[in-house]
Amino acid sequence: MASLDVPLQVQTKLRVFLIPSFMTSHILAMTDLARLLAIRPNVEPTIIITPANATLIQPTLDLLADMGRPVQLLIHPFPSVGLPPGIENLATAPSSDEWRIHKAQDMCQPVHESILRAHRPDAIIADVAFWWVTDIAPELSIPRITFYPPGVFPQVVLTNLFKIRSDIISQLDVTSAERVNVPDLPGPEINIPVSELPTFLVEDNFLADDWMKITMAQLNGFGVVVNTFYDLEPEYCDLYRKDHAKRAYFVGPVAYSSGGDDQRIVKRGGNGHTACLDWLDGKEKGSVVYVCFGSWCHFTKAQLCELAFGLEESGKNFLWVVRGGEDEEFGWIPERWEERVRSRGLIIRGWAPQVAILQHKSVGAFMTHCGWNSLLEAASCGVPVLTWPLVFDQFINERLFVDVKGWGARVWEGGNRGTKLGEKNVVPRAAIAGAVSKFMEPGGNGDKMRNKAQEMAAMAKAAMQEGGSSSKDLNRLIDDLIAEKGKCNASLENGK
Ligand code: UDP
Numbered sequence: 210m211a212s213l214d215v216p217l218q219v220q221t222k223l224r225v226f227l228i229p230s231f232m233t234s235h236i237l238a239m240t241d242l243a244r245l246l247a248i249r250p251n252v253e254p255t256i257i258i259t260p261a262n263a264t265l266i267q268p269t270l271d272l273l274a275d276m277g278r279p280v281q282l283l284i285h286p287f288p289s290v291g292l293p294p295g296i297e298n299l300a301t302a303p304s305s306d307e308w309r310i311h312k313a314q315d316m317c318q319p320v321h322e323s324i325l326r327a328h329r330p331d332a333i334i335a336d337v338a339f340w341w342v343t344d345i346a347p348e349l350s351i352p353r354i355t356f357y358p359p360g361v362f363p364q365v366v367l368t369n370l371f372k373i374r375s376d377i378i379s380q381l382d383v384t385s386a387e388r389v390n391v392p393d394l395p396g397p398e399i400n401i402p403v404s405e406l407p408t409f410l411v412e413d414n415f416l417a418d419d420w421m422k423i424t425m426a427q428l429n430g431f432g433v434v435v436n437t438f439y440d441l442e443p444e445y446c447d448l449y450r451k452d453h454a455k456r457a458y459f460v461g462p463v464a465y466s467s468g469g470d471d472q473r474i475v476k477r478g479g480n481g482h483t484a485c486l487d488w489l490d491g492k493e494k495g496s497v498v499y500v501c502f503g504s505w506c507h508f509t510k511a512q513l514c515e516l517a518f519g520l521e522e523s524g525k526n527f528l529w530v531v532r533g534g535e536d537e538e539f540g541w542i543p544e545r546w547e548e549r550v551r552s553r554g555l556i557i558r559g560w561a562p563q564v565a566i567l568q569h570k571s572v573g574a575f576m577t578h579c580g581w582n583s584l585l586e587a588a589s590c591g592v593p594v595l596t597w598p599l600v601f602d603q604f605i606n607e608r609l610f611v612d613v614k615g616w617g618a619r620v621w622e623g624g625n626r627g628t629k630l631g632e633k634n635v636v637p638r639a640a641i642a643g644a645v646s647k648f649m650e651p652g653g654n655g656d657k658m659r660n661k662a663q664e665m666a667a668m669a670k671a672a673m674q675e676g677g678s679s680s681k682d683l684n685r686l687i688d689d690l691i692a693e694k695g696k697c698n699a700s701l702e703n704g705k
Contacts, residue, residue, distance in 0.1 A: 222253040223331050223690055226283075227356070228321060229258065230336035231310050233265065233300040233504035234582045237478045238358040238436050239336065240266040240280075241463035244473075245683055247278040252687060254280045257324055259287040261297040268476035283324060288316035299505040300532075307505075311416075314338050325349060332690045334434060340419065340426035350697040352431035352690060354458075359581035360437040361445045361459070362609040363602040368453060369393050370410055371420060377403065377411060386625075395444040397613060404627035405604035431693065432456030434686065436463050436581070438672035438679045441588060441665070442609065456689065458682040462589040464564050464582065465673045471565065478504075479560035485528060486565060488555050492526050495573030495659065498595070498645055499566050501530040502578040506599045510541035512635050517546055519641025525649045526553045528572075530561040567592050573659060574648050576620065579603040584610055589673075591666030593658035595620050595648055597636070600628045616661040618654065620644045 225246055229239035236258070243254040256266070263284055270280050287297045290309040296302050302310050318341045325333065325345055334354040335342040346353035357364060369392050370377070377389055388400040409416035427433055433454040438461050439446050450457045466474045475483060489497060500520065502508070508516070513531070520527045527550075531539070539558065547556065563583070566572060567590035577583045579598040584606055587594050594617035598604040604626070611617040620641060624634035648655040672679040 222251055223687065223694065224328075225252055225254050225332045225334060225690070226325070226328070226330040227254055227256045228333065228335040228339055228342065229256065229262070229356075230338040231259070231262065231298045231314050233298050233478060234580060235336055235338075235356075235358045236262055236265055236298065238463050238582055239334070239356055240269055241477075242334070242356065242434065242436075242460065243280045244269065244273055244278075245460065245463060246687070247273055247280050248276075249683075249687060251691075255283055255328075255330065256280060257283045257285065257321070259297050260284055261287065261295045261301075265298075265478055268480075269473060272473055272476070283328070285320045285324065288313040288320075290316070304507045321345070325351070331694045332431075337423055337427065338419075340422040343426035343430045346430070350700070352693045353426075354686070354690075355427045355430050355433045355454075357427075357433055357435045359602060359606070360442060360461075360585065360609070361435055361449045361453075362442050362613075363581065363605045364435075365394065365445050365449060365453060366391050366399065366605045366608075367407070367410070367602060368424065370406065371424075374410055377406070395448055399608055399612070401604060401608070402627075404625065404629070404632065405598070406628065407601050407605075408628055427454060430455070432458060432686070432689070434458045434460055436461035436585060438462065438669055439682075440668040440672060440678065441585075441614075458686045460679050460683045460686070462585045462669055462673070462679075464586055465589050465669060466564055466568065467670070467673075468568055474564040474568070475562045477562060477564060479562060482557065482560065482562060485555060485557055485561060486569060489528065489566065489569045489571040492571040494570050496649070497526040497528055497569075497571045498523075498574045498576055498649060499528050499530075499563075499572045499592070500576040501561060501563060501583070502532075502597070502599065503580040503583055505532075506578050506580075507532075507630070508599075509630070509635070514541045514543060515635055515638045516641060517541075517543055518638040519636075520554060520645065521546065521550050522638060522642035523645035523649075524642075525645050526571075527645075528555045528557070528561075528566065530557045530559075530563075532559065564590070574645075574655065576645070579606040579610070581606055585669075588662070588665045589669035591659075591663040593617055593648075593655065593662040595644060597621070598626070600630075604628065614661075614665070616658045616665065618644065618648060618658070 227239050227243050229236040246252040246254045290313045292309050299310050322345055332352050334356050337355050337357050343353050386402045388402050391399045437459050439459050564586050575587045575592045576595040579596050596607045596617050597620045598607045621636045627633045671677045
């Protein structure tokens with residue numbers, strides 16, 4: 210194990226409870242955070258989770274237990290929202306049932322409350338979705354930290370867009386290509402077509418209702434832990450510390466691996482599928498495009514089929530993780546396609562060990578939906594991105610990596626892009642093939658971006674090493690929580 214900065218010593222371990230939401234990416238990121246806490250000498254992390262979601266992280270927890278760095282689980286039933294047993298997160302729920310997962314999250318308030326009252330941990334790190342924990346925490350004299358798996362840039366952009374939300378809704382056609390200028394940002398001007406803004410910003414839905422509660426919970430809580438590293442987005446981190454949180458800790462990339470602990474990253478969130486890594490071993494350095502759109506986004510069958518042809522026509526090596534179409538079936542795969550691409554393309558149905566793949570020397574580009582975790586993992590592995598955002602904050606994230614940082618290129622800029630499935634065009638195969646072959650051409654722009662991505666990877670590594678910004682921020686968090694525990698204990702004794 211790499212040596213670690215050691216925070217202040219305490220007599221007893223700091224008991225930290227972590228509560229992830231029901232999104233696979235958030236569950237994995239929070240488990241990574243729990244691991245970073247567990248390998249510190251003076252923290253005892255416990256994750257509060259539901260049964261099927263616990264199975265996702267069990268392999269990681271088993272490895273930690275073998276190392277003598279256990280993370281405890283406190284399992285409570287998944288709320289009854291009309292889903293079959295075992296369906297407890299966005300990745301496994303059909304798109305038509307996604308609202309049930311969000312409803313289940315909202316129904317967790319009583320169970321969280323009773324667990325926290327019964328166990329009274331020293332600190333709670335709860336996902337951004339669980340705004341109510343901020344209300345319970347002071348009553349129990351426990352500091353509440355918000356965990357924000359996406360980075361600082363999307364948070365600042367969304368918060369600032371929310372300030373002008375009524376203008377956006379009243380003045381603009383919400384399906385249009387008309388651009389909105391994001392107010393009060395440092396750095397280059399960022400403007401975004403209305404059609405690429407998250408739907409909760411431009412129309413009323415459950416998240417629009419929750420947004421103010423989430424923002425207030427974040428501001429009123431003890432502080433915020435963000436999965437990012439300072440050098441990735443320094444000007445936005447500075448602004449965030451000043452205006453967006455009482456205390457901010459930038460502790461990522463939480464999934465970072467120095468490569469020496471392969472078992473953890475191979476088993477992260479899945480069953481340790483290693484055949485794809487063997488396949489990558491047989492490919493030339495930097496020659497493979499890794500294609501994956503996160504844990505829950507959906508494509509139409511028409512789009513999946515077009516993507517299959519596009520990858521075939523690019524003539525380049527590819528490793529494509531496919532989660533099915535609208536109905537999670539694979540009937541859209543073109544006839545004899547797998548046979549034709551066999552020598553240079555591998556398709557994985559289901560779950561892939563993404564971090565291990567991105568670390569592989571054969572991977573030279575990542576076609577991604579711009580989920581924050583995927584972008585951060587690409588940054589920490591030095592892989593440039595071909596961007597294809599789909600929903601939510603992904604078009605915002607794309608702007609940081611492509612326009613501000615300059616180590617990514619858009620797959621397609623023609624036609625209608627946007628966050629609404631029914632209103633966007635199918636990206637044509639010729640555009641996909643062209644974008645991939647151009648990006649992978651030696652000596653071209655792709656090479657420049659590969660170099661820039663390598664620089665970013667060096668910065669991510671430095672941040673996570675002893676004395677680096679993320680390592681120091683995590684230690685500062687622990688020190689601050691230990692100090693707060695001391696204050697709470699003292700005031701409880703005085704109150705006796
Ligand atoms: N992931 C993975 N294997 C897969 C698909 C996703 O390991 O086959 C992981 C990936 O490494 C990342 C997370 O799932 O940590 C996806 O998070 P992101 O924020 O990119 O997207 P989301 O799933 O929230 O859309």
